[in-house]
Amino acid sequence: MDDCSKFVWVYFLSQKSQNFKMVKTQFSCDIKSLQSDGGGEYQNVSTFLKQHGIIHRVSCPHTQEQNGAIERRNRIIVEKGLTLLAQSYLPHVFWEHAFKTATYLHNRTITPILNYESPYQRLYQKIPDYAFLKTFGCLCYPYLRPYNSYKIDFWSKPCIFLGYSASHKGYICFDQSTSKIYISRHVVFDEDTFPYKRSLPHQNESQSPDLANSPTVLAQVQNPPTMTPINLLVPPVPPSFSHSSSIIQTPLPSPPQTPLPSPPQSPIPPVHRDWGLYELRQQ
The missing domain is CATH 3.30.420.10 (Ribonuclease H-like superfamily/Ribonuclease H)
Structure with a gap:
């Protein structure tokens, strides 16, 4: 340093x-x-x-x-x-x-x-060229025609971006299928895709097992197990009754009702034709 x-x-x-x-x-x-x-x-x-x-x-x-x-x-x-x-x-x-x-x-x-x-x-x-920076480990497509030995070879293939060359003004690209490293200046990047993330089954949602088409689920759908329906709203039938007999519902006895005490009543004044006279007498 x-x-x-x-x-x-x-x-x-x-x-x-x-x-x-x-x-x-x-x-x-x-x-x-x-x-x-x-x-x-x-x-x-x-x-x-x-x-x-x-x-x-x-x-x-x-x-x-x-x-x-x-x-x-x-x-x-x-x-x-x-x-x-x-x-x-x-x-x-x-x-x-x-x-x-x-x-x-x-x-x-x-x-x-x-x-x-x-x-x-x-x-x-x-000031350094910040546009030259790319996401480490992302998917990239380098221009590989100078490396090809035959004319019918593809001009590019998916690789992994591994950094910047110290001796060249170019990018280091790793071919996962052949374990070769290419250095190229002309590279197309897909910075949102990481090939090693796709290669891990537990990290890739698209490679999760298809439960709908698995043999175990198909066997369960073709031969569903017999289930006994349970009605929680109807009480069980006693053993002495048959399935064809009807269920007799006996009403429950109502609780004894105790009469409530009546509130005290105030004395009612006598009825007078002249109500105003009655008020004067009360005063």
């Missing part, structure tokens, strides 16, 4: 002793110092750095926070790569392509550390 632009390069090695075999100055500047941990694989690197006047700064033993910048970048790249694999339903055998694509996307992502510029823009002094 370049400490100035935060640009990241990733190299996959079979052994850790193979790292840092060559240093190139492609940006009209020399490397002044290199920060790394105290691993034994850097012994050969220290000799190389001394010959070229480059300072090798090493973090203290068991003190990863002194090399925290690159440790965080490693974790970010791994988490992004695993996210790409999970989102595209690809198996872990494609982890190398996923981590390379994660690095490619990380270098083109704006960050507030660089005043909302991407590491690519800070290093190359130009």
Whole structure:
């Protein structure tokens, strides 16, 4: 990782002793110092750095926070790569392509550390081509006529998009039927379709078993089991009665009714022809 632009390069090695075999100055500047941990694989690197006047700064033993910048970048790249694999339903055998694509996307992502510029823009002094980005692991159709050996071969076939070529301005396409990798600039993408998702029966709804046409269901439809109807609204017939006899319904005795006490009645005043006279007498 370049400490100035935060640009990241990733190299996959079979052994850790193979790292840092060559240093190139492609940006009209020399490397002044290199920060790394105290691993034994850097012994050969220290000799190389001394010959070229480059300072090798090493973090203290068991003190990863002194090399925290690159440790965080490693974790970010791994988490992004695993996210790409999970989102595209690809198996872990494609982890190398996923981590390379994660690095490619990380270098083109704006960050507030660089005043909302991407590491690519800070290093190359130009805005990256975001239209070139495609969905990782989606279905793609590369132009394969230059690869064909016969004229009657198809000019394209369904492949899986695995990332961007570091040596070409093109896309990496994987043919699942032949396990071949093609690099092509002219590719048609179907970013809503993921071939490995369709190949998993438990992830694909279209490949779910047809229960309506299964042999078990057909046998049940052709030979339905005999069911005894149960009427929950009619009480069961006593054993002494036959099925042809009618059911006698005896009405239930009504509960005894207790007369309610009558409310107290106020005395009725005598009837007078002159009602107003009666009111005066009451007053």
